[in-house]
Amino acid sequence: MSTAAPTQWKTLPAPDSPAAWIERAAEVAAILATDAAARDKAGATPYTEVQLLKDSGLVTLLGPAEHGGGGQDWTTAYRVIREVAKADGSIGQLLGYHYLWNWAARLVGTREQWEHVEAEAVRHTWFFGGAVNPRDSDVVVTEDGDDLVFTGAKTFSTGSRVSDVTVLEGVLEGTDRHIFAIVPSDSPGLTFHDDWDNIGQRLTESGGVTLDGVRTPWASAAGYVDKEFRPRVYNTLNVPTIQLVFISFYLGIAAGALETAATYTRTRTRSWLHGGYDKAVDEPYVIDTYGDLTAKLWAVEALADAVAAEGQKLHDAPDEVTEQARGEFEVRVAAAKARATDAALEVTSRIFEVTGARATASAEGLDRFWRNVRTHTLHDPVAYKRREVGRHVLTGELPEPTWYS
Structure with missing residues (x-):
């Protein structure tokens, strides 16, 4: 895959309109298209492809402009996903899931939580993955002082092997309450398995994940205030x-x-x-x-x-x-x-x-x-x-x- 275009982007201003962001996505797609069939056949972990998304600025499309993000809305995000997927469906899916898990803090969290997550995500160019397969209810969350501990497994965890942070989901022990939390993807106890071997979307890294006592502060539980969820x-x-x-x-x-x-x-x-x-x-x-x-x-x-x-x-x-x-x-x-x-x-x-x-x-x-x-x-x-x-x-x-x- 050529790296000339990402180097060029570093000297250009960020896109400043929906049309300009869609054009940037088309530039990314043109690079992906050059060897899409060969990469699909190889099925290698798409580290280079994710870096391309970062270098192009697409990962921060939904990020607040005041923090250096694209400041765009979902109507533009959907068009950008569509454009990237023209060349590579797997990378289009990875980008789309990234947008959703990035936005999940705003969907579920408190204002303080999502403002912090979105600022950090732009500042560090985080790429998001998610271990949130809802058909697997075998992740249990226990309390240990001011920490939550996630233990169990998920069959699917799209993008997590190429992510910087991962959204976890589990059920608080002894209750029916689901808890979402964002943790670093290299957290101790978080193991992603190289077992995605399906006929399509081969580069999405959608294999299983094991959570062996993954710890995160109670304060990171999305939407919880004083250990109580505030629904809307x-x-x-x-x-x-x-x-x-x-x-x-x-x-x-x-x-x-x-x-x-x-x-x-x-x-x-x-x-x-x-x-x-x-x-x-x-x-x-x-x-x-x-x-x-x-x-x-x-x-x-x-x-x-x-x-x-x-x-x-x-x-x-x-x-x-x-x-x-x-x-x-x-x-x-x-x-x-x-x-x-x-x-x-x-x-x-x-x-x-x-x-x-x-x-x-x-x-x-x-x-x-x-x-x-x-x-x-x-x-x-x-x-x-x-x-x-x-x-x-x-x-x-x-x-x-x-x-x-």
Whole structure:
């Protein structure tokens, strides 16, 4: 991977508008694209890729401007994730999860906590990982004086092996209260396992983690004051926010697949010998397929952008978020998630119809787009997202806030 561009960024001013940040993300994507297929095949831990995100400034996009961060909002963050994912779905996911876990302090914590976390995150260019797989309830948190001690394991811990800090989650012993805390990723007792070997999103470092007595002060327990949690509706926005992260890199992967396939079709695909056309780009079925897939992708992108803008209004006034507003937003996110899943799967599988048999060669790496989408869209069943929408339409029911809704 070239390092010339990151060196150049050090002499340039930071982007100062949403358009400029998206352009910076496109520059990052151009670097990632040069060897994306080879890196996917190698499956090496993406230390260099994460450093690229740091050098470009993308990791501090959501950070407060007064501390040197980008000062941008979620509508820009989603577009940046989409742009990076065009070149590399794994790195798009890592960046998106980083944004969510960075923002988690603001979602769950007290003002004093999130102001401290966000200032430190910008100052030290922290990259965030998370050991917060909600289906694993086997991390127990115990008290030891002024400390909390996390013990147990999580099956998935996306990004943690390449992170500076990790968000932990566990249940306080003898209660049903969940506790989130941010700890250094090199904390004693925190062991990340090199066991992520799935067909897609191979560079996300989503393997398991063991917590063997990981200690952190009680004061770091997000949202707790005097050992009591102070709930608010805004706390529950973690699910629709991260689902929009998912949508963003699904759409980015799909867009990258279309762009890569179109270049291949223009330059290498041969017309069918019995079709009567000299060039593949003149084949009616090829033209129709690209038109169909592009129209579907553009439609979902427009929906995703609209829903992101609706969500930003909630982020802008966190203390005013009502259960009704939160529920209606989740329904809209669920609809976008369902359509993004279908569109991304269709685009990434059908590109082979218009690139040809030679495009299936391993060296081309076109299969990585489908493998990446197929792997992550299994995160939670899309049928349950459609159910949220359908029940709301028929009965007015709003989704109950859970780890997945």
